[in-house]
Amino acid sequence: MNLFRATAVVLALTTGLLALPAQAQEVMRQNVSGDPLYTADAPPGYAMVGDLLIARPLLIGATLIGAAVFIVGLPFSALGGNVEASADALIGQPGREAFVRCLGCTISGYNKQDYYQR
DSSP: OHHHHHHHHHHHHHHHHHHHHHHHHHHHHHHOOSOHHHHHHSOOHHHHHHIIIIIHHHHHHHHHHHHHHHHHHHHHHHHHTOHHHHHIIIIIHHHHHHHTSOTTOSSOOOOHHHHHTO
């Protein structure tokens, strides 16, 4: 009896796991309309999880490392006259990507007017 029950459980789990890719593909087919505005405003859940767990910590680290490199290179960029450009490249861009971009979105920026019009 235990062998039968164990076999049934393994068969049910295997069947369920084999059906997951087909269900995920169907969900993706329904959610993607081809409209870039829709895909930017409603990213899928896996994109949000990956963004939260992988991309954001890396971008915050890049911002901190960029700030340290900017401070070290500040005398040289001041002599060259490009302090603003180096600050934007080393601190501004990673900081905007880390803190302004919506979770899971690929387009950076936040438009308050568009948010309140919905």
